Amino acid sequence: MATVAPSRIRTGRAIEVWLLLLAVALGVGGYALVGLNTGGTLPEGFLTYVLVLVAVAVVLHLAVRWRARYADPLLVPLVLALNGIGLAMIHRIDIGMTARGIPFAAGPRQLMWTALGAVLATAVIIALRDHRTLRRYTFTAMVAGLVLLILPMTPGLGVSRNGAQLWIELGPLSFQPAEIAKILLAVFFAGYLVTNRDVLTLAGPKILGLQLPRLRDLGPLLLAWAVAIGVLVVERDLGTSLLFFGLFVAMLYVATERVSWILIGLLMFAAGALLAVSLFPHVADRFDIWLNALDPEIYNREFGGSGQLVRGLFGLALGGLMGAGWGEGFPHLTTHANSDFIISALGEELGLTGLVAILLIYLVLAQRGLRMAIGVRDGFGKLLASGLAFTIAFQCFVVVGGVTRLIPLTGLTMPFMAAGGSSLVSNWIIIGLLLRISDSSRRPASEGGGQIVGNETALIALGSRTEAAAATREPSHPSQGRRGEDDGGDQHTEVVPHP
Amino acid sequence: MNTPLRRLSVLVIVMFVALMGSATYVQYFQASSLNADSRNVRTLYRDHGQDRGPIVVAGEPVASSEPVDDPFGYQRMYADGPLYAPVTGWYGLYRATGMERAANTVLNGTDDSLLLSRVRTLFTGAEQGGGSVELTIDPAAQQAAWDALDGRTGAAVALDPATGAILAMVSRPSYDPNVLAAHSTADVNTAYAELVEDEGDPLFNRTIGGNLYAPGSTFKLIDLAMLLESGEYQPDTEIEAPTEYLLPGTQDTMLRNPGGGTCGGDTVTLEYALQVSCNTPFASLAVEFGDDALREQAQAFGFGESLDVPMSVTPSQFPADPDPAQTAMSAIGQFDVRVTPLQMAMVSAAVANDGDLMRPYLIATERGPDLQVTSRTEPEVFAEPISASTAATMRDLMVNVVDNGTGSPGQISGVQVAGKTGTAETGLDDDIAPDAWFTAFAPADDPQIAVAVVVEDGGAFGDEGTGASVAAPVARQIIQAVLAE
Numbered sequence: 011m012a013t014v015a016p017s018r019i020r021t022g023r024a025i026e027v028w029l030l031l032l033a034v035a036l037g038v039g040g041y042a043l044v045g046l047n048t049g050g051t052l053p054e055g056f057l058t059y060v061l062v063l064v065a066v067a068v069v070l071h072l073a074v075r076w077r078a079r080y081a082d083p084l085l086v087p088l089v090l091a092l093n094g095i096g097l098a099m100i101h102r103i104d105i106g107m108t109a110r111g112i113p114f115a116a117g118p119r120q121l122m123w124t125a126l127g128a129v130l131a132t133a134v135i136i137a138l139r140d141h142r143t144l145r146r147y148t149f150t151a152m153v154a155g156l157v158l159l160i161l162p163m164t165p166g167l168g169v170s171r172n173g174a175q176l177w178i179e180l181g182p183l184s185f186q187p188a189e190i191a192k193i194l195l196a197v198f199f200a201g202y203l204v205t206n207r208d209v210l211t212l213a214g215p216k217i218l219g220l221q222l223p224r225l226r227d228l229g230p231l232l233l234a235w236a237v238a239i240g241v242l243v244v245e246r247d248l249g250t251s252l253l254f255f256g257l258f259v260a261m262l263y264v265a266t267e268r269v270s271w272i273l274i275g276l277l278m279f280a281a282g283a284l285l286a287v288s289l290f291p292h293v294a295d296r297f298d299i300w301l302n303a304l305d306p307e308i309y310n311r312e313f314g315g316s317g318q319l320v321r322g323l324f325g326l327a328l329g330g331l332m333g334a335g336w337g338e339g340f341p342h343l344t345t346h347a348n349s350d351f352i353i354s355a356l357g358e359e360l361g362l363t364g365l366v367a368i369l370l371i372y373l374v375l376a377q378r379g380l381r382m383a384i385g386v387r388d389g390f391g392k393l394l395a396s397g398l399a400f401t402i403a404f405q406c407f408v409v410v411g412g413v414t415r416l417i418p419l420t421g422l423t424m425p426f427m428a429a430g431g432s433s434l435v436s437n438w439i440i441i442g443l444l445l446r447i448s449d450s451s452r453r454p455a456s457e458g459g460g461q462i463v464g465n466e467t468a469l470i471a472l473g474s475r476t477e478a479a480a481a482t483r484e485p486s487h488p489s490q491g492r493r494g495e496d497d498g499g500d501q502h503t504e505v506v507p508h509p
Numbered sequence: 510m511n512t513p514l515r516r517l518s519v520l521v522i523v524m525f526v527a528l529m530g531s532a533t534y535v536q537y538f539q540a541s542s543l544n545a546d547s548r549n550v551r552t553l554y555r556d557h558g559q560d561r562g563p564i565v566v567a568g569e570p571v572a573s574s575e576p577v578d579d580p581f582g583y584q585r586m587y588a589d590g591p592l593y594a595p596v597t598g599w600y601g602l603y604r605a606t607g608m609e610r611a612a613n614t615v616l617n618g619t620d621d622s623l624l625l626s627r628v629r630t631l632f633t634g635a636e637q638g639g640g641s642v643e644l645t646i647d648p649a650a651q652q653a654a655w656d657a658l659d660g661r662t663g664a665a666v667a668l669d670p671a672t673g674a675i676l677a678m679v680s681r682p683s684y685d686p687n688v689l690a691a692h693s694t695a696d697v698n699t700a701y702a703e704l705v706e707d708e709g710d711p712l713f714n715r716t717i718g719g720n721l722y723a724p725g726s727t728f729k730l731i732d733l734a735m736l737l738e739s740g741e742y743q744p745d746t747e748i749e750a751p752t753e754y755l756l757p758g759t760q761d762t763m764l765r766n767p768g769g770g771t772c773g774g775d776t777v778t779l780e781y782a783l784q785v786s787c788n789t790p791f792a793s794l795a796v797e798f799g800d801d802a803l804r805e806q807a808q809a810f811g812f813g814e815s816l817d818v819p820m821s822v823t824p825s826q827f828p829a830d831p832d833p834a835q836t837a838m839s840a841i842g843q844f845d846v847r848v849t850p851l852q853m854a855m856v857s858a859a860v861a862n863d864g865d866l867m868r869p870y871l872i873a874t875e876r877g878p879d880l881q882v883t884s885r886t887e888p889e890v891f892a893e894p895i896s897a898s899t900a901a902t903m904r905d906l907m908v909n910v911v912d913n914g915t916g917s918p919g920q921i922s923g924v925q926v927a928g929k930t931g932t933a934e935t936g937l938d939d940d941i942a943p944d945a946w947f948t949a950f951a952p953a954d955d956p957q958i959a960v961a962v963v964v965e966d967g968g969a970f971g972d973e974g975t976g977a978s979v980a981a982p983v984a985r986q987i988i989q990a991v992l993a994e
Contacts, residue, residue, distance in 0.1 A: 264513045309548065320548070326535045327543030328551045340551045362536040366529050373525045380518040384511050392510050396517060403521040407528060416531035 022083030023075055029087035030067040037063050037094015040336055044102040047337030053101060055118065062121055063094055066128040073132040077139075078449035082382060085448065088375045089426055089441050093124055093434070095368065096427030098336065099348065099355055106342025116348050116429045123431040127438030134442025141446045145390045148201025152234050155194030158187035159241045176247050188242070188250045189436035192401065193443070195238060196257060200393035202231055203265035207389070211266045223266075231262075239282075246292065249408060249422030255279060256404040261397045265389075300418035318345045322354035322413050326365075333361025348429040350421055353413045369410065372425075376403035379444055385451035395447045398440045553602060557581040557692075562616045562639030562878065564597050564608055566646045572597045572609065572686075574639075585609075585690040591683035592655050595664075595714040596646060596871065598820075599686035601697060607714070608642065608871065611819040615640040615875050615883075622875065622883040638878035645674035645873045645886075650958070653990035654679040657983040663945075663964035664715035666850045667987050670858035670950055670959045672888035673867030675818065675851075677960075677987060680715040682707075715963070717822040721847030722963050725933030726767075726786045727946045728842030730856050732795055733783060733906065735806040737899040739798070744780040744906055751775065754789040756834035757796055764792050764837060767932065767975075783906050784914030786930060788841045795840030796833045803827065803840060809894035810856050810866065816891075818851075818871045825852040842933055853948045854961035859892075860907065860927070861956035864900035866892045908953045916947070919981035921989060925953035928984065932975045935966070942966035947980035951988045958991045960984045 038060050045053030053059075070086045100120050107114035138144070144151070161178050162168035169177045169184065177184045203210070206227050214223040235258050242251035259275035286293040302308050303316040303323070310317070321344040328339055341347045341355030348355070357365040379399020383392045402425050412419035423433040535543070544552050558581050563570035571593045574583040585600045587593065598607015605613060614620035618639040647667070654665035658681045667677035688700040704712050713720065736742040750772035753763040765788065766772055772787035782790045795803050807827040808814070816822040828835060828845035838844035851869060859866035868891035875884040895903070907927035910916040916928040931946030944966065950959040962980040 260517060264510050264517060267510065267513050304546075306548075323535055323539075324543055324546065324549045324551050326532070327540040327549075328555060330536055330540050334555075340554050343550060343554075357532065357536060362532055365532050365536070369525055369528055369532070373522065376521050377518055380514055380521065384514050389510060392514065396514055400517060400521070403524060407524045410528045411531065414528065414531040414535050416527060 021079050023071075023079065026071060026074070026083035026087060029083065030071060030090065033087040033091035033094060034060075034063050034067055036091045037098060040095055040098030041101060043336035044098050044105065045337075047335060048102070048105050053105075059097070059121060062125055063090065063097075066090060066093075066124065069132055070128055073135050074445060077135050078445050080449045080452040080454070081135075081445040082378050082448035082452065084374065084378050085441055085445055088371050088378075089438070092368070092371055092375075092426040093127075095356070096352065096424070096429075097121060097124065099341070099352055099359070099427070100429045102337055102359070103342050103348040103355060105337070106340070106347075110342060114348075119431070120429050120434065123434045124438075126431070127435045130435060131438040131442035131445070134439060135445055138443075138446050141391055141394065141443065141450065142388060144197050144394070145201045145204070148198055148205070151194040151201070152198035155191040155198060156234065156237055156241070158191040158194065159238055161187045162245055163241070176245055176250075186430070186432035188247060189432040190439075191238070192250070192253065192257070193398070193436060193439060195234070195254065196261070196394060196397040196401065198234065199231070199258060199261045200390050200397055203261060203393055204389040206231075207265045211268065243286070243290075246290075247421070248286075248293065248296070249420040252408055252420055253401065253405055253422065255282075256408075257397055257401050260400045260404070261393055264383075264396050265393055296418045296420065300415060303415060318351070319413070319415070319419055321345070322351045323415070325351075325354045325358035326414070329358040329361045329365075331362050333357070333364055334359050336360075349423055350409070350428065351413060352424050352428045353410050356427075368427075369406070372402065372406045376400070376406075378448070382444065382448040382451040386447055387450075391447050391450065395444060395451070398444060402437070402440070554581065556613075556617050557583060557602070559583065559617060560638040560878075561585065561600070562618070562641040562876075564593075564612075564616070565641055565643045566593065566651075567648050569648075570641075571644075572600070577692075579692055581692055584692065585686075587686040587690070590685040590687050592651060592679075593646075594683045594686050595678050595680040595716055596644060597686060598714075599689040601689045602692065602694060607820055608644070611817070611821075612642045612872065612875075615642055618878060620875075620883075623877050625877075640878060640883060641876045641880075642872055643874045643876070644871050645669070645676065646678065646871070647676040647991060647994075649990040649994060650677035650987050651679060653677075653986045654962075654983065655681070657986040658962075658964070661964050661979075662709055662966065663962065663980075663983075664850045665960065665962045665983060665987060666716045666854040667958050667960040667991065668854050668858045668867075668869060670861035670956045671867065673858070673869045673891065674873065674886075674888070675869055675871045676958060676991060678714075678716045678851075678871070680713070682709040682711040684711040714820075716850045717818065717820060718849070721823060721825065721849060722944055722946075722965075723933040723935065724842035724846060724848040724853055725931030725944065725946050726788075726842055727853050727856075727929050727931035727948050727961075728840070728846055728848075729783060729786065729791050730860070730903065730907075730929050730948070731807050731810060732791045732803065732840050733779070733903060734810070734895050734899060735798060735802055736779065736794060737902055738806065738895055739802075742779055744902060745778045747776040748779055748782060748790045749775065749793060750777045750782060750787050750790045751793075752789070754792055754837070756792075756837055758832055758834050762834065764788055764841075780906055780909060783929070784909050786910075786915050791840045792837035796837050800828070800831050800836040800839065803836065806894070807846075809892055810859060811852060811892060811894075812848075816851075816869065818869050820871070822851055822869075823849055825849055842931060850961045850963050852961075853946065853963075854959050855891075857907075857927075857929075857948045857950045857961065858956075858959035859894050860900050860903045861950035861959050862900075863897045864893060864895040865890050866894055904953055907949070911949070915975075915977045916949070916981055918977050919947060919949055919985050921951065921985055921992075924951050924988070924992060926951040926985070926988065927953040927956075928981065930975065930977045930981060932977075943975070945975055945979035947977070947984045949981075949984050949988065951992065958988055960987050962987070 041059055042052055045051055067090055074081050097120055101117035104114040104117045162176050167178045169179045171177060176186050178187055209227045210223040238254050239251050262271045299316040299319055303319050308316045309320055325341055325344055336359055339358040341358050344351045376399050380396055383395035386392055405422055405425050408420055409422050409424045411417040423430050425437045561574040564572040572587050575586050577584040596608055598609045600609040616639045623640055650667050654677045664680045669676055684704050689697055691697050752771045753765055756762045756764055804827045812825045812827050815824050825848040828839055831839055835844045839846045855866055868889045870886050872886055874882050877883045904927050907929055908925055911919045911926045911928045915930040919926050919928045926949055928949030933944040935944055945964045948961040950956045962983045964979045
């Protein structure tokens with residue numbers, strides 16, 4: 011009697027709706043509280059704010075339903091929650107700064123960038139039918155990325171702010187090209203590594219038990235990376251060079267599966283850090299500030315002092331466990347409270363409780379990214395997803411670690427939260443890419459298509475759709491359908507069992 | 510590629526755990542030291558931007574916060590500022606003094622006792638206000654002391670001997686805390702600089718603070734306590750009372766009685782020696798008993814002990830290692846004996862309270878923002894410097910001082926006052942005006958109030974001023990004000 015009923019495939023779209031409601035509520039609630047606690051009324055432009063957040067949620071949800079219906083249902087709600095909380099805090103700092111007599115209006119601009127970011131993420135889902143397409147543009151991405159990085163050094167185009175040459179200005183618009191370069195270089199690393207991972211892993215001399223790749227295999231990669239870091243060092247962008255370094259080492263490790271890369275990476279980092287400390291006074295200052303932040307002499311130093319960091323710490327301390335409450339603290343007393351130090355502003359008003367909750371949102375976001383990397387069948391997708399997800403996590407680590415004095419402070423923005431259009435837009439694009447990859451990662455085998463990518467060359471050569479389907483039936487949960495080391499990366503030809 | 514991916518996700522978890530750890534370290538473990546950092550303007554803004562609780566005397570706030578339209582949000586106001594300044598202190602942008610400082614956590618609402626109220630506001634969303642502090646000050650006594658000291662430099666402290674509650678705490682000249690609590694840094698700095706440079710030292714709380722006084726003859730109460738406690742002396746014990754006493758160890762340094770006269774004979778009763786405040790018998794007896802015995806008796810009354818009322822009281826001192834001549838001088842409240850008016854009031858209060866010295870206190874009750882009492886001060890025995898019988902004897906002798914001796918200006922018709930005068934030399938030359946002292950309690954048979962008054966530099970009488978002529982009338986007015994209620 012019993013027949014096998016095909017279980018309903020859960021796309022998670024219904025859950026996504028509820029989570030989106032929750033995410034919008036977080037942002038709208040924070041925004042409303044800011045107005046109520048500082049002025050006794052709902053903040054100016056409250057309706058616009060609500061409409062934009064709801065529109066972002068609706069548009070993205072519909073776009074995902076239409077073009078990526080198996081995409082991870084957590085991604086958009088998590089990001090929208092972060093974005094909304096960030097918007098509320100940016101508005102709150104506008105109010106604080108304006109009350110101090112320094113007119114600030116970063117809120118409306120950030121809202122505009124949010125809308126633009128969501129539009130671009132939607133565009134990525136709609137325009138990019140298959141993430142593997144990007145692999146074709148491996149070297150284009152590299153060239154474009156490097157060009158973008160060099161742009162701020164172009165005379166007449168680049169602008170220097172706070173001693174760092176990171177922005178380009180086109181009329182009224184200013185932009186930080188490194189943010190987009192981050193995505194392009196991730197695409198390049200993923201494309202290059204997936205093509206060359208066998209030679210990188212297997213060929214080459216063995217030194218002190220470490221399998222080193224041949225220079226000619228590693229060369230282009232190393233060159234591109236070195237140029238990127240070099241440019242950033244010249245532009246004095248410590249944070250982004252650290253980010254690129256982390257991204258590079260992480261992707262290299264994922265691609266080659268060799269711990270030696272991490273060791274080499276750490277050694278190179280130590281060497282680079284030492285070199286930077288001895289060559290650049292501003293880097294040495296950062297270390298000084300980190301170690302002796304509360305020292306009065308360093309606190310009072312006119313340039314490169316720890317004043318900003320310590321004021322941020324004062325803010326965190328004021329927040330304590332429960333926080334001062336939205337609009338009840340004094341985050342605007344810290345310089346760059348709405349960008350580099352938005353985390354200390356949030357810690358001040360939402361407390362340790364709120365800060366930990368925010369960190370957990372980021373953690374879940376990064377873990378979902380890594381999870382989809384495990385699930386997706388093609389090596390390029392794995393590398394790209396893990397690279398992008400790791401970037402988000404690493405960026406959080408650098409920012410929050412810097413603000414809480416876990417590590418030296420480097421200027422980086424908190425993804426999705428900090429004021430700044432380039433960062434917000436590029437991170438939304440990353441979410442677009444992750445949505446696309448997660449769609450193919452979670453798509454059931456019966457739908458075909460995306461899942462065959464696991465052995466794109468080998469299976470297509472076999473030309474057997476049934477076998478292909480069979481091969482891919484089990485393993486969207488790698489823990490269940492493990493075949494030894496469940497590596498579905500290309501290049502390794504797989505044995506396909508008969509049904 | 511999945512193994513490294515799994516490891517990478519473990520690494521990401523480790524990174525975030527580290528971040529939560531460092532956030533916890535800053536926001537929980539390091540928070541109190543960061544909040545207390547003098548460079549932390551936030552603490553200042555938070556406290557000034559908050560409805561700080563009032564300081565209340567007899568139901569009326571003497572310090573309160575009023576909402577104002579400036580970046581801070583609230584302005585601290587002092588009703589009768591100069592009158593209560595020694596008690597309230599001031600709550601300024603850069604510092605707080607007096608009760609404002611001592612009871613800061615209650616007033617700003619962060620005290621542990623207000624935890625429940627804070628939890629409640631967390632849920633109701635109401636603004637956490639500060640708690641209020643109700644003082645033991647009797648406004649009538651405070652006003653009487655203030656009026657009586659008008660135009661002079663000095664201080665007066667009154668205690669309820671049975672409980673230790675401080676009924677009056679007046680220091681003159683005084684200052685207006687409102688000026689120092691203003692929100693204009695420039696104005697406050699100017700006003701503060703003026704007050705600091707003022708020769709009358711108005712910022713200085715003379716009743717409990719630093720620059721201590723020589724107690725003069727009021728210290729003889731401690732000599733008397735020592736003698737009576739030894740059991741060898743009674744009020745009618747005849748003691749030697751030479752006109753001049755050669756300070757031991759010196760060739761020709763003579764100690765004389767006040768005015769340089771005799772003490773009414775070569776030997777007098779102890780009662781009489783106190784009545785006319787002879788110097789020579791107390792000096793010679795102190796040398797006989799030794800400085801250790803005298804110091805012990807002084808310490809029993811609270812000398813050398815730190816005390817918080819809750820403002821911290823500078824400990825009164827008896828010299829550590831005096832030679833016999835210095836001991837003789839110490840016995841008459843000179844040399845390096847230094848006291849606060851509060852300490853001398855405590856001596857009288859212990860006598861008044863059958864030998865039990867109650868711990869002095871200024872805060873009667875603390876209330877949360879919801880006016881619920883969160884703390885009520887229970888009177889507590891601070892020390893038992895003398896036995897009840899010694900106390901009874903001392904009371905009779907002090908009554909005699911007021912009825913028949915130097916303390917006569919302290920007399921009040923219909924009320925028996927027990928007191929002791931003091932006239933403390935402040936320099937070696939005779940023409941330097943002395944500090945006039947009087948300490949007393951009344952009524953002698955049912956003490957309601959113990960008081961100590963010091964008037965610097967002889968008040969208006971210059972070098973002619975004595976404890977009797979200058980300080981005793983002040984004490985009398987305070988006692989009358991309290992007994993009139």
